[in-house]
Amino acid sequence: MNIENSVKVFGGELRQVTHDSDVLHCTMRFSIFLPPAALAGTTCPVVYWLSGLTCTDENFAQKAGAFRTAAELGLILLIPDTSPRGEGVPDDPEGNYDLGLGAGFYVNATQAPWDKHYQMYDYIVQELPQLLNEHYPNNGKVSIMGHSMGGHGALVIGMRNAQRYTSISAFSPICHPMDCPWGQKAFSNYLGDNQDSWQQYDATWLMQQLDNKRQIPIRIEMGQADPFFQEQLKPYALLNAADESEHNIEFVAHEGYDHSYYFISTFIEAHLQFHHCHLTN
Amino acid sequence: MNIENSVKVFGGELRQVTHDSDVLHCTMRFSIFLPPAALAGTTCPVVYWLSGLTCTDENFAQKAGAFRTAAELGLILLIPDTSPRGEGVPDDPEGNYDLGLGAGFYVNATQAPWDKHYQMYDYIVQELPQLLNEHYPNNGKVSIMGHSMGGHGALVIGMRNAQRYTSISAFSPICHPMDCPWGQKAFSNYLGDNQDSWQQYDATWLMQQLDNKRQIPIRIEMGQADPFFQEQLKPYALLNAADESEHNIEFVAHEGYDHSYYFISTFIEAHLQFHHCHLTN
Numbered sequence: 001m002n003i004e005n006s007v008k009v010f011g012g013e014l015r016q017v018t019h020d021s022d023v024l025h026c027t028m029r030f031s032i033f034l035p036p037a038a039l040a041g042t043t044c045p046v047v048y049w050l051s052g053l054t055c056t057d058e059n060f061a062q063k064a065g066a067f068r069t070a071a072e073l074g075l076i077l078l079i080p081d082t083s084p085r086g087e088g089v090p091d092d093p094e095g096n097y098d099l100g101l102g103a104g105f106y107v108n109a110t111q112a113p114w115d116k117h118y119q120m121y122d123y124i125v126q127e128l129p130q131l132l133n134e135h136y137p138n139n140g141k142v143s144i145m146g147h148s149m150g151g152h153g154a155l156v157i158g159m160r161n162a163q164r165y166t167s168i169s170a171f172s173p174i175c176h177p178m179d180c181p182w183g184q185k186a187f188s189n190y191l192g193d194n195q196d197s198w199q200q201y202d203a204t205w206l207m208q209q210l211d212n213k214r215q216i217p218i219r220i221e222m223g224q225a226d227p228f229f230q231e232q233l234k235p236y237a238l239l240n241a242a243d244e245s246e247h248n249i250e251f252v253a254h255e256g257y258d259h260s261y262y263f264i265s266t267f268i269e270a271h272l273q274f275h276h277c278h279l280t281n
Numbered sequence: 282m283n284i285e286n287s288v289k290v291f292g293g294e295l296r297q298v299t300h301d302s303d304v305l306h307c308t309m310r311f312s313i314f315l316p317p318a319a320l321a322g323t324t325c326p327v328v329y330w331l332s333g334l335t336c337t338d339e340n341f342a343q344k345a346g347a348f349r350t351a352a353e354l355g356l357i358l359l360i361p362d363t364s365p366r367g368e369g370v371p372d373d374p375e376g377n378y379d380l381g382l383g384a385g386f387y388v389n390a391t392q393a394p395w396d397k398h399y400q401m402y403d404y405i406v407q408e409l410p411q412l413l414n415e416h417y418p419n420n421g422k423v424s425i426m427g428h429s430m431g432g433h434g435a436l437v438i439g440m441r442n443a444q445r446y447t448s449i450s451a452f453s454p455i456c457h458p459m460d461c462p463w464g465q466k467a468f469s470n471y472l473g474d475n476q477d478s479w480q481q482y483d484a485t486w487l488m489q490q491l492d493n494k495r496q497i498p499i500r501i502e503m504g505q506a507d508p509f510f511q512e513q514l515k516p517y518a519l520l521n522a523a524d525e526s527e528h529n530i531e532f533v534a535h536e537g538y539d540h541s542y543y544f545i546s547t548f549i550e551a552h553l554q555f556h557h558c559h560l561t562n
Contacts, residue, residue: 010508065346065546225289234541262290265346 001135004029005151011036011179023119023127024084030128031057032136033067037074043139045166045279046076047164047272050124050153051145053182055082060147063261069269071274076138080128082149084117085268098182099189105177106153107201109190118190121201124157128202131253133177137139142164145169147264148228155203155218157236162216167278169219171264172226176204204234207241216241219250219274221267223257250274282416285310289351292317295342304400304408305365311409312338313417314348320436324420326447326560327357327413330432331405333426333453334463335383336363341428350550357419361409363430365398374406379463380470386458387434388482390471399471402482405438424556426450428545429509433458434450436484436499436519441490443497450500450552452545453507456519457485463513485515488522495561499523500531500555502548504538531555 005016012035021028038044047070049060057079060066070147072079083089083104090113091100109118143166146154151173158168177183178198187198199205222235227233235251242249257263286297294318302309319325328351330341338360341347351358364370364385371394372381390399413419424447427435432454439449458464459479468479480486503516510516516532523530538544 007539007541007543008504008537008547009462010547014543062542064341065349067543067546223289256289258288260288261343262288262295262348265348266289266291 001131009033010067012071013039014067014068016057018132021084021123021127023123026084026086026089026117028085028123029057029081031061031079033061033070033077033079034070034136035074035076038076038137042074043137044074044076044080045141045143046138047275048124048142048144048154049077049079050106050144050150051079051082051146052146052150053082054097055150056102057081059261063265064268065265066268066272069272073272075272075276075279076136078128080124083120089117090114097142099185102196103186104148104184105149105183105190105201106157107187107190110197111190111192114190118132121157124153125161128233129278141166141279143167143169143279145275146173147171147270148259149174149182151220152183152203156206158216158218159203159206159210160200162214165216167217167219167275169221169274171221171267172223172228172233172259173203173220173235174233176202176234178202179237180232180234204237204241207238207245207247210247217245217250217274217278218247219271220252221271222251222253222261223259224253224255225257226259228259255260282412286562290314291348293348293352294320295348297338300412302365302408303403304404306400307365307367307370307398309366309404310338310362312342312360314342314351314358314360315417316352316357319357319418323355324418325355325357326422327359327419327426328556329405329423329425329435330358330360331387331425332360332363333427333429333431334363336431337379337383338362344546345549346546347553350553352510354553356553356557357417359409359413362404364401370398371395380466384430384467386430386464386467386471386482387437388468390473391478392471392473395471401434402438405434406442412433422560424448424450424520424560426552426556427453427454429540430455430463432501433464437482437487439497439499440484440487440491441481445494446497448498448500448556450502450555452502452548452552453504453509453514453540454484454501454516456513457483457515459483459486460518461513461515468550471513485518485522488519488526488528489528491528496528498555498559499528500552501533502552503532503534504540504544505536506538507532507540509540
C-alpha cells in the first residue's frame with residue numbers, strides 16, 4: 001500500500017492509495033476520506049462509494065461535495081476505481097465507454113479475455129475490506145452506496161451480503177441490468193450467454209428472491225430529467241419486485257434533475273445522513 | 282448569447298453561456314448559477330468568481346461545492362473563463378500553463394501579439410456586467426472573489442472599482458505579482474518592460490495607495506501547506522501594505538491546507554456568508 005497523495009479537506013484527510021491487487025492481478029488505486037474523528041483516533045463506520053461508467057476514484061472525490069457531511073458525521077468514505085487498470089488489462093475492442101476499462105460492472109467475469117482481471121465483485125466484497133481493516137482502524141460497521149453502474153453495484157453487493165452491510169443507497173442506479181442495453185452488453189461479455197449466470201448480478205432479480213424478514217434499509221434517488229431513466233435504469237422494475245417481496249425502499253424521483261454529479265451533490269448529504277442514522281442505531 | 286447547457290443543482294440552475302465578445306474579439310463562455318430565489322423572480326445580488334491558472338468556467342462549478350450555500354443565501358454566481366479562447370488567439374510559444382490561454386491575468390494587454398485579444402480587465406469590469414444586466418435581472422449589488430490568479434484579479438478589480446463592488450474575497454491570491462515569477466512573466470509579456478504600467482495590476486501597490494476612509498471589506502484565506510505560499514503568493518506583502526494604509530483585511534492561514542479546490546470547498550461557505558452579509562447590509 002502506497003499513499004500517492006494526501007490532501008486536507010474539511011478538517012479530514014483525503015488519501016489516494018495504490019496497492020497490488022491479488023484478485024484483479026494489477027495495481028489498483030482507491031481514495032479514502034478519513035474524517036477528523038478518525039484522525040483523532042475514534043473508530044468510525046465506513047461507507048463505500050461505487051462509481052459509474054468511465055469514472056475513477058477521482059470523480060466522486062472532486063465533484064460530489066461529500067466531505068463536509070462525512071466530516072461532520074464521522075464517516076470514513078472508501079472510493080474504489082471502477083475496473084482493473086494497466087498494461088495487459090483488456091478493453092472493449094471497439095473502444096466504447098460501456099465495456100472494459102472504467103466499466104467493470106462489479107461482477108466476477110467468467111469469459112475470456114475478461115476473466116483474469118475483471119473480478120470487481122470479489123475486489124469490493126473481499127479484498128478491499130481486508131485491506132481496509134488491516135490499515136485503517138474502523139468500528140466494523142459498513143454501508144454501501146453508488147451511482148448508475150455503481151448504484152447497481154451497491155444494490156447487488158448490499159443485497160447479496162445483507163448480513164455485512166447496514167444500509168444501501170443509490171443515485172440513478174441501473175436497477176435491472178438483465179433488461180437494459182448497458183447491462184446486456186456487459187453481462188454477455190463478462191458472463192457469457194447463459195442468462196442464469198446473470199441473475200446474481202441483477203438487483204431486480206435479487207429483490208424478487210429477498211426474504212421479507214430481512215429488511216435491509218435501501219434509499220434510491222433519481223432525477224426525472226435523467227436521459228437514461230427509461231431505457232437503462234428502470235427503477236420501477238425494482239420497485240415492483242420490492243412490492244412483491246414486501247420490502248420497503250425509500251424512493252424519490254426529483255423533478256428537473258439529471259444524471260450528473262450536480263444531482264448527486266444536491267442529495268449526497270441526505271444519503272450520508274441516511275447511512276449514519278442506520279450505522280449508529 | 283446562447284445557453285449551451287443547463288443543469289439543475291440545489292434547486293437552482295447552472296447555465297453555460299457562450300457569446301461573441303466585442304472586447305476580446307472571440308467567442309467566450311461563462312457559467313452562471315441562478316439560485317431558486319432568482320428563478321422565482323426575486324432580484325438577487327451577484328458574486329463574481331475569478332478562476333486561477335489553467336481553469337475554464339468549469340473547474341469552480343464542478344469542484345468548489347458552492348451551490349448549496351449560494352442557493353440558501355440567494356446569490357447569483359457569475360463564473361467567467363480565464364483568458365480569450367479560440368482560433369487566432371495567441372498562446373505561450375513555449376506552451377507553459379502560466380502565459381496565454383488560461384492565463385489572462387485579468388489585465389488589458391498593451392504588447393503584441395497579446396493586445397488584440399488579451400483584454401480581460403475590461404471584459405470583467407465592463408462587458409460582462411453589461412451582458413449580465415441585460416439578460417439576468419439582479420438587484421445591482423455586486424461582490425467579487427477568486428482563487429490564485431483569480432484572487433489577484435478579484436483584489437485588483439475590487440480595489441480599483443471600490444464604488445462598484447461591495448466586498449472582495451480571495452483564496453490563495455497572488456498578492457504582489459510585480460514581485461513574483463508568475464506575475465513578472467505575465468506582466469512583462471502583456472504590459473512590456475516598463476514596470477510603472479504594472480502597478481495598476483498589483484494588489485499590494487494598490488493597497489499602498491488606498492484611501493483609508495474607503496474601507497472595502499476584504500477577506501483572504503490561505504493554506505499553510507500551499508506550495509506557492511512564499512514564492513508566488515506573498516500575502517504578507519499585502520498585509521503590510523494594508524497595515525500602512527490603515528486598511529483592515531480579514532486574513533486566515535489554515536494549518537495543513539494546500540492550494541487545491543479541496544481547500545476552497547472547505548471554506549467557500551464562509552466566503553459566501555461574508556459577501557452575503559455585506560451585500561444585504
